[in-house]
Amino acid sequence: TDIDPRALNTNAPQLIDTDVASGRLDHQIGRRDQLALRYAFTGQVVNPFQLVAGQNPDTFIKSHVGRITWTRNWTPTTVGEFSIGFDRTTSLLRPEKNAVGPTVMIAGALTALGPAPPIPINRALNNIRYAFGLQHKRGQHQLSVGAELFRTQINGSEPDGDRGILLFANDGGRDAITNLRLGLPLQYTLAVGSTHRGFRNWVANAYFGDVWRAS
Numbered sequence: 001t002d003i004d005p006r007a008l009n010t011n012a013p014q015l016i017d018t019d020v021a022s023g024r025l026d027h028q029i030g031r032r033d034q035l036a037l038r039y040a041f042t043g044q045v046v047n048p049f050q051l052v053a054g055q056n057p058d059t060f061i062k063s064h065v066g067r068i069t070w071t072r073n074w075t076p077t078t079v080g081e082f083s084i085g086f087d088r089t090t091s092l093l094r095p096e097k098n099a100v101g102p103t104v105m106i107a108g109a110l111t112a113l114g115p116a117p118p119i120p121i122n123r124a125l126n127n128i129r130y131a132f133g134l135q136h137k138r139g140q141h142q143l144s145v146g147a148e149l150f151r152t153q154i155n156g157s158e159p160d161g162d163r164g165i166l167l168f169a170n171d172g173g174r175d176a177i178t179n180l181r182l183g184l185p186l187q188y189t190l191a192v193g194s195t196h197r198g199f200r201n202w203v204a205n206a207y208f209g210d211v212w213r214a215s
Contacts, residue, residue: 054099
């Protein structure tokens with residue numbers, strides 16, 4: 001409203017609903033071993049702001065984070081940690097209930113109708129992590145060594161043109177808005193067949209470090 005009192009659109013609020021839960025369990029096994037279990041969940045639903053009805057998609061996100069960590073005191077000067085982690089995030093972006101059937105583009109002359117491609121998106125991302133680390137104190141030195149192995153999986157559907165795309169443009173001696181009013185599109189795009197995709201990736205890291213106390 002600092003620009004103009006009418007710039008505040010009270011007819012289209014954005015609503016964000018988030019649920020969060022987490023828990024951790026630490027268990028001492030004997031004198032030298034400790035086990036830690038952790039889990040966290042986040043769920044979020046976004047009903048977005050709409051300047052034009054159906055322009056922005058509804059968003060549904062769920063996140064799971066799990067960790068198992070084993071810590072062992074091998075000697076009074078050597079400590080090791082071994083960890084397995086699993087992260088999963090699912091994302092669903094779908095057209096708002098007031099969106100028109102296909103996406104309608106008017107060559108930039110007017111705001112497009114409906115969410116832009118590649119909506120709808122239905123994606124699941126999995127990250128699996130294996131890691132270990134050792135720390136050893138020797139005299140004035142604190143030595144550390146470790147490695148990590150990541151496995152990434154992406155599954156889902158993200159088509160460009162699944163709902164169809166109608167393009168109205170300057171054509172036939174008429175401007176884009178006139179062609180829209182006459183119902184004369186220049187181009188129609190539609191994705192057919194299976195649009196499911198899956199990606200797999202491995203990443204490995206290793207490190208070595210030393211903290212030296214000079215005096």
